Amino acid sequence: MGEQRSMTTATPTGSAAPEPLAPGFLAQQVLTDDEMRIFQAFLAQFLAEYRVNQSVDRLQLEWVGIYTAKIQQQLLLGNHEFVKMYDGMLQAQLRELKATKRLREGEKGGERQQSPCEWAAELVARYHREKAALEAQDAEAAKAASREAR
Secondary structure, three states: OOOOOOOEEEOOOOOEEEOOOOOOOOHHHHOOHHHHHHHHHHHHHHHHHOOOOOOHHHHHHHHHHHHHHHHHHHHHHOOHHHHHHHHHHHHHHHHHHHHHHHHHHOOEOOEOOOOHHHHHHHHHHHHHHHHHHHHHHHHHHHHHHHHHHO
16 A cells, blocks of 8 residues: 555644645646646646645645546537536535635725625716716706897
8 A cells, every 4th residue: 555645744843834725735636637628727727827825725626626637528428417517516516615715805906895785876876977967968058049149
């Protein structure tokens, strides 16, 4: 049997600290070689475009990559029932990945995201401001026309 590796390393203070998650640590256990190539390509592309932390985000990203690889292989085989089942799991992981990122960073790098209710209220307020401005312009134009007609 192979030697079991410890999942901790010693810190300068002598206490044990968890090792960082190795890329693909889950995928290596559940993917075929073909699926692993898909997974690695997906992971490389995702990490090139998005910043993720190395704990919760990375774990969720692993699952997204695993589901993506499994779905792609099953699509090629025409196994649509499998694809339908895994698509739901993929969508759930994507929602979780997005939610943890929002909680940590906000929608735009730390800015608070406007709620739909706030957006609608702002839209109504802007409409009323613009309507009042147009009515004021119309009233001013009517006064000017009245003066010219005299």
